[in-house]
Amino acid sequence: MQEILEQIVAKARTEFATLAGRAEFESAKARYVGPNGELTAQMKMMGGVPKEERPVVGKLINQAKVELQQLLDSAMARIEAAELQASLGPAIDPTLPSPDAGPGTYHPLTLVREELTRILRKVGFTVADGPEVETEYYCFDALNTPADHPARDAQDTFYLPKDARFGNVAKKTAQERYLLRTHTSSVQIRTMLKGEPPIRIVSPGRVYRRDTTDATHSANFQQLECLYVDRNVTVRDLKALLDYLFESLLGKDTKTRFRPHYFGYTEPSFEVDLSARHLPKVNKEWIEIGGCGMVDPTVFADVGYDPEVWSGYAFGMGIERLAMLLYGIDDIRYFYQNDLRFLKQFA
Numbered sequence: 001m002q003e004i005l006e007q008i009v010a011k012a013r014t015e016f017a018t019l020a021g022r023a024e025f026e027s028a029k030a031r032y033v034g035p036n037g038e039l040t041a042q043m044k045m046m047g048g049v050p051k052e053e054r055p056v057v058g059k060l061i062n063q064a065k066v067e068l069q070q071l072l073d074s075a076m077a078r079i080e081a082a083e084l085q086a087s088l089g090p091a092i093d094p095t096l097p098s099p100d101a102g103p104g105t106y107h108p109l110t111l112v113r114e115e116l117t118r119i120l121r122k123v124g125f126t127v128a129d130g131p132e133v134e135t136e137y138y139c140f141d142a143l144n145t146p147a148d149h150p151a152r153d154a155q156d157t158f159y160l161p162k163d164a165r166f167g168n169v170a171k172k173t174a175q176e177r178y179l180l181r182t183h184t185s186s187v188q189i190r191t192m193l194k195g196e197p198p199i200r201i202v203s204p205g206r207v208y209r210r211d212t213t214d215a216t217h218s219a220n221f222q223q224l225e226c227l228y229v230d231r232n233v234t235v236r237d238l239k240a241l242l243d244y245l246f247e248s249l250l251g252k253d254t255k256t257r258f259r260p261h262y263f264g265y266t267e268p269s270f271e272v273d274l275s276a277r278h279l280p281k282v283n284k285e286w287i288e289i290g291g292c293g294m295v296d297p298t299v300f301a302d303v304g305y306d307p308e309v310w311s312g313y314a315f316g317m318g319i320e321r322l323a324m325l326l327y328g329i330d331d332i333r334y335f336y337q338n339d340l341r342f343l344k345q346f347a
Contacts, residue, residue, distance in 0.1 A: 005064040008038050012068055016075040020082075025075055032068055039068060105347040109222050109335055112249075112323040113204050116224055119248045120202045123241065125226060128201040130187035132208075133160070134179055137172040138186040143265040144298045157182055158208050180208035183316060185265065188227040192303040197310050198230040204319065215331045222319035229295065229305070229312035235268070238292055238313040246274050246289075250326060253278045257286065266293025266314060280328030287325070290317030 012032055019025050032039050042061060049057050106114070117127055130138075139145075140152055150156060158180040166178060187203035204224040211217040228237070239258065246254045258270035270293055273286040292315030297307030320332050327346070329335075334342050 002060050005039075005042060005060055008032065008042070009064055009067050009071075012071055016071045019075050019079065022079060025072075025079055028075075029072060033065075033072075039064060105344070107335075107343065108323050108327060108329075108346040109319055111346060112326060113222060113224065113319050115249060116245070116319070116322075117202055117204060119245055120226065123244065125200050125202045125228075128187050128191050128203045129205065130181075130184070130190050130203065131166075131169050132181055132206055133166055133169050134181040134186050135169065135171050136176040136179065138189050139179060139181050139183070141172075141176075142189040142299065142302050143185055144296050144302075145264045149264065151182065156210050158210060182209050183207050184223050184225045185314070185316065188225065188314060189299075189303060191227065192229070192305065197305065197312075198228075199312070200228050200230075202226045213333065215333065216321075218320070218332055218336070221332075223316055224319055225314065225316035227295070227312065227314045229300075229310055231310065233294075233311040233313055235294060235313070238294070238315065241313075242272060242292065242315065246276075249322065250274070250276050251278055258292075261291060261293075263291055263293055265296050265299050266291075267296045269293035272315065272317070276325060279325055281330060282325060289321060290315060292316070 012028075015028055019028060031037055034040065039061075042064075046054065046057065046061070117125075121127075136152075140149070145151060160178040160180070162177060164178050169178065171178075184203040184205045184207060187205070188201070191199060191201055191203075202224060203226075204222065206220055207223045208220045211219050213219060226241075228241075239256070242256050246256055253276070255275040257273050257275075259273060261269045261271045263269040269291065271288055272290045272292055274289050275286050276282050277285065292313065295312040295314055300307040300310060300312075320335060323329065323335070324332065
């Protein structure tokens with residue numbers, strides 16, 4: 001039997017080396033170790049082997065079985081490697097020119113955001129960031145927004161489930177809920193709680209509101225807000241900065257004006273309009289662009305600042321609206337559709 005087993009292994013070694021596909025492999029495997037295979041037939045003969053010879057014969061059969069399995073594994077590995085190579089195609093020559101379309105470009109909203117922060121850095125502002133998941137305290141309470149304010153309704157704000165937990169966003173009280181921030185004003189509160197004035201920050205970022213998406217509204221959009229806190233800050237300082245910002249971004253012919261308004265966290269408060277008839281697709285004299293005002297003393301008191309010593313201003317605006325003015329875009333949805341025909345225009 002030893003000679004027969006050696007012949008089976010030798011025959012398998014020669015045959016398995018030439019197998020070219022899975023079908024041939026399965027057929028060869030069946031011929032040797034299948035129900036009617038050659039090795040299986042030798043194993044079935046163990047019943048007729050004298051008792052005293054069974055240990056030796058059994059050892060020979062097991063040895064042949066192990067060798068056949070090694071040959072099978074080697075053949076399958078070779079077949080799988082050939083299949084992978086066939087799917088990958090010919091080897092790539094790294095010295096050839098790249099088939100890619102070219103280097104990537106910034107999104108138009110990123111271009112406008114970076115230009116705004118560059119302009120503000122020139123006059124001493126630093127960029128501050130904060131979490132997009134916020135608590136009611138940072139988004140509303142610390143900004144003098146009462147519990148019955150319409151902005152806190154579930155129809156206007158995306159609240160997270162009451163059992164939601166975030167290890168990196170701590171609550172002030174156990175009762176308050178998590179939400180997606182409706183403005184980046186929460187970054188102003190976080191910054192003031194970290195240190196003493198003077199403070200001069202710009203906080204760009206994504207915000208979320210329950211708006212119905214149309215040509216001028218989106219449920220999520222980019223916002224930029226600024227906070228300046230120091231001694232003897234006045235509305236004149238606020239107006240001068242906004243004039244400088246919009247003239248630097250949109251051109252020297254740009255003008256701004258204030259209209260009285262109400263915000264809970266600034267007093268006095270204003271809506272900011274700008275006039276930029278020199279820009280494409282601007283077809284009216286004044287366009288509302290954002291909100292601003294002097295920081296309310298109540299907000300200062302809540303973060304531990306003495307409102308008798310410190311004063312400051314804050315303003316905010318949507319980056320999408322500025323980008324639409326700057327580039328002559330008439331539908332905000334273009335920014336989010338990932339259409340390369342649109343995006344490549346800003347390369």
